[in-house]
Amino acid sequence: MRPKIMDVAREAGVSAMTVSRALREPDKVSKAKLERIRAVIDKLGYTPDPAAQTLAARRSNIIGVIVPSITNAVFADVMSGIYESAEGTGWQILLGNSRYSPLEEERLVTAFLHQKPAGIIISGIDQSDATSKLLRSASCRIVQIMETGPEPFDMMVGFSHLEGARAATRHILDAGYTRPGFLAARLDPRTQRRLQGFRDVAGAAGMLGEQRIIATPKPSSVTLGGLLMADLLAKAPETDAVLCNNDDLALGALFECQRRGINVPAQMGICGFNDLEMMAAANPAITSVRTHRLQMGRMAMTMLNEALTKPEIPATTTDLGFEVMIRASTLRQPLAEIQS
Amino acid sequence: MRPKIMDVAREAGVSAMTVSRALREPDKVSKAKLERIRAVIDKLGYTPDPAAQTLAARRSNIIGVIVPSITNAVFADVMSGIYESAEGTGWQILLGNSRYSPLEEERLVTAFLHQKPAGIIISGIDQSDATSKLLRSASCRIVQIMETGPEPFDMMVGFSHLEGARAATRHILDAGYTRPGFLAARLDPRTQRRLQGFRDVAGAAGMLGEQRIIATPKPSSVTLGGLLMADLLAKAPETDAVLCNNDDLALGALFECQRRGINVPAQMGICGFNDLEMMAAANPAITSVRTHRLQMGRMAMTMLNEALTKPEIPATTTDLGFEVMIRASTLRQPLAEIQS
DNA sequence: TTGTATGCGTTATCAA
């Protein structure tokens, strides 16, 4: 049988409560007893029973994490940061995959709240009314990740997808392209805000062509990137650059251009979003908006841990920003030199 | 306050035990009471407290899943299958990331066992002695995934990495390449078995050149694929094909060839492993060994669910096999035609 | 600083 708290207490010559305190509030136990208790715990290999702890404390050591996809490299990176930062803290991570479905998200929040979690990390700022209500009345700390926005439930760490797309579009125009297009898949809220950013900047420059915006609700993939590029070339052959909603699409668009003998970046500029590792390795290297995914995950978990450890940590919103990584795929100068 | 089992019992005019039974063994409750209880449960919105259930039943509804990486697309796919198949079953998935560390894996197994899990899904067949001991004496069902092998702990679903690499190598030789190389990163056990498969077949054909085997313990990436290809070309310029240990490396190798003006597949054949989605979309499309990752995850969870639901389900090992997806990157014929 | 009494919400066991 596994040793229980009473076994430790007996062996150490103290009460069960003192052992319990030694584990959770060592400051409130005298040095002598603390040492004795710790020795016994080591000797017996005692570990508290999580279920009993949860039942008695009316609160678990579970942190629920809800992401819309676990195969999308973007969220895989964020999760990796979360797991990394959770290591050694004692918090147990319960991962939920909402598959981009608000209903499934609500189901997950409900299921997680039944576990009396210590905290919840949830992606995005577009929760349904029902989900929002659940979260607002929840008695645990909450971190929204991926995005920043007004009216956080509690804490927030992310960046502005709108501004990211604006900056990328600005770069494309600065690079000398004049008929930019946009490729989008999935059409989730963040995608839509990126599209808005593109429209803002291209429109302000008088270079917006709605026929150059190719969007589909289908899930994103490299293959789809190629198909969307083909569609774009068919509908708007004048296009001389594309901002892709993500890096998979950008890579697929590059391959499609190569298959058609379209020179990138001379005849077609290509820009991705997220800056996955492969962007820099491609040929030509692909320009992309770098987002700080690992750091976002780490910080979300760190913020939560602080909020749960120290009392009275206020709600804060952290904007991690982004960075346009300019690479060969949008450097049109070679063509300009040829033309001059 | 959340309704408890006693609230339901009172409202339905039965004892708490009968409510408990109605939930878990409805067959043992009379039709009349069952209906009444169910109505009350709906009305009150009763949900059992997981912690109390675990404490009383000495067994949780948790299924621990241990993978060596969560950013690697291969495991992301497997996890996706697991989550998909777990949906609606009531099992809670606790995910652990061992980061390819046997020690971390042992730590995770220990932590999971403390939760009195209903089952454990663990990647690979190379558990340390300590981990093996823990798992053998565990009182829950276990599924090993990713690979098949002798001496399973319990259930198994995977495929032979050795045979996968053998088949790929055979294809490369059949395609007419005579000086094949191998690119490997990470060097985990599965990588090593793939390398063994390559050596087997290339050696038997008298076409093995040890100088053409480039391996590094570094984590895999597209960038690294390019670097390894550069290394290979420096050390063994005669190389006319590469089997890459995974698709990231293959893509990187392709880009590096393109940067150097080396024609793929005419001057260099490239074959990947796993057949991630992007392989078919690349230019040229890249040959790869398709593995059934989503299905593997689904099946692992399904097997576990069956074993936990129905009594006396025996241990079974399922080999899901693989498929060499032959694509342009290893179709040398064009060159052969030119030469003839 | 330490200990006692009590409750957390459910299920196992056994008897009816």
Next chain:
DNA sequence: TTGATAACGCATACAA
């Protein structure tokens, strides 16, 4: 088929 009783292993509240 149903129910009474006793755990399950720990933490909260309070007292000493």
